[in-house]
Amino acid sequence: RKEVEQDPGPFNVPEGATVAFNCTYSNSASQSFFWYRQDCRKEPKLLMSVYSSGNEDGRFTAQLNRASQYISLLIRDSKLSDSATYLCVVTNDGGSQGNLIFGKGTKLSVKP
Amino acid sequence: EAGVVQSPRYKIIEKKQPVAFWCNPISGHNTLYWYLQNLGQGPELLIRYENEEAVDDSQLPKDRFSAERLKGVDSTLKIQPAELGDSAVYLCASSLDSGTPPNEQFFGPGTRLTVL
Numbered sequence: 001r002k003e004v005e006q007d008p009g010p011f012n013v014p015e016g017a018t019v020a021f022n023c024t025y026s027n028s029a030s031q032s033f034f035w036y037r038q039d040c041r042k043e044p045k046l047l048m049s050v051y052s053s054g055n056e057d058g059r060f061t062a063q064l065n066r067a068s069q070y071i072s073l074l075i076r077d078s079k080l081s082d083s084a085t086y087l088c089v090v091t092n093d094g095g096s097q098g099n100l101i102f103g104k105g106t107k108l109s110v111k112p
Numbered sequence: 113e114a115g116v117v118q119s120p121r122y123k124i125i126e127k128k129q130p131v132a133f134w135c136n137p138i139s140g141h142n143t144l145y146w147y148l149q150n151l152g153q154g155p156e157l158l159i160r161y162e163n164e165e166a167v168d169d170s171q172l173p174k175d176r177f178s179a180e181r182l183k184g185v186d187s188t189l190k191i192q193p194a195e196l197g198d199s200a201v202y203l204c205a206s207s208l209d210s211g212t213p214p215n216e217q218f219f220g221p222g223t224r225l226t227v228l
Contacts, residue, residue, distance in 0.1 A: 004154070031212065031213065032212075032213045032214055042221070043203060043219035043220060043221050043222055044155065044203075044219050045219070046216050046217070049213075087154050089154075091213075091214060093212075099157055099160065099168060100155075100157070100214070100217065102154025102155050102156070103154050104152065104153050104154050105152075105153075105154055
C-alpha cells in the first residue's frame with residue numbers, strides 16, 4: 001500500500017463547478033497535512049495546511065479525518081486558473097520527522 | 113525576496129556521463145531538501161540538510177548519487193555515472209527549519225534531466 005493515495009483523475013469540470021479531491025494515508029503517526037498545487041512544468045507550491053477542525057480559505061475547504069486517515073479538498077465555484085495538479089502531502093512522523101510524503105497528485109482541468 | 117534558485121534548468125546528457133545540479137536556497141533558510149520527481153508522480157525526498165549536516169539521506173542511491181552543502185548555504189547534487197532511469201526533474205526546496213509542525217517548504221523551479 002502506498003503511503004499517500006489520491007484519486008487518479010484527471011478531473012475535467014466546467015467553470016463554476018464544485019470539485020472534491022480525496023486522499024488517504026497509511027502512517028497513523030503522521031501529524032501534519034497539506035495540499036500543494038503544481039502547475040504544468042512548474043514547482044509545487046503550498047495551497048493550504050489541513051487541520052483536524054477543518055479549514056477554509058476562500059473557495060477552498062480542507063478536511064481531515066484522523067480516525068479514517070482521510071483528507072479531502074473541496075473547490076467551489078471553480079475557475080479556469082484552478083487548472084493544475086493537486087498534491088496531497090503528509091509528514092512522515094514517527095521516523096524521519098518533518099519529511100513530507102507526497103501523493104501522485106490529481107490533475108484538474110477547468111473548462112470554459 | 114528571491115526564491116529558491118536552481119541551475120541549470122535543463123540538462124541533456126548521455127548515459128554514463130556525470131551531471132551536477134546546483135541550488136541556492138532562500139536566504140536564512142537552514143533546511144535544504146533535494147527531491148526527485150518522475151512524470152506523473154509526486155516529489156520523492158532524496159536528502160535533507162540541516163545547515164551543513166545531511167540529517168536524512170536514507171533515500172539517496174549512494175552508489176551513484178552524492179550531495180554536499182559545505183557552508184550550509186548552497187548545495188550541489190551529483191550523479192555519476194548517470195543512467196537512463198535517472199531522467200526526471202530534480203527539485204530543491206528550503207525551509208526555515210524542520211520543526212514540528214514543519215515550516216513551509218519553498219521549491220525551486222527544478223532541473224529537468226534527460227539521459228540519452
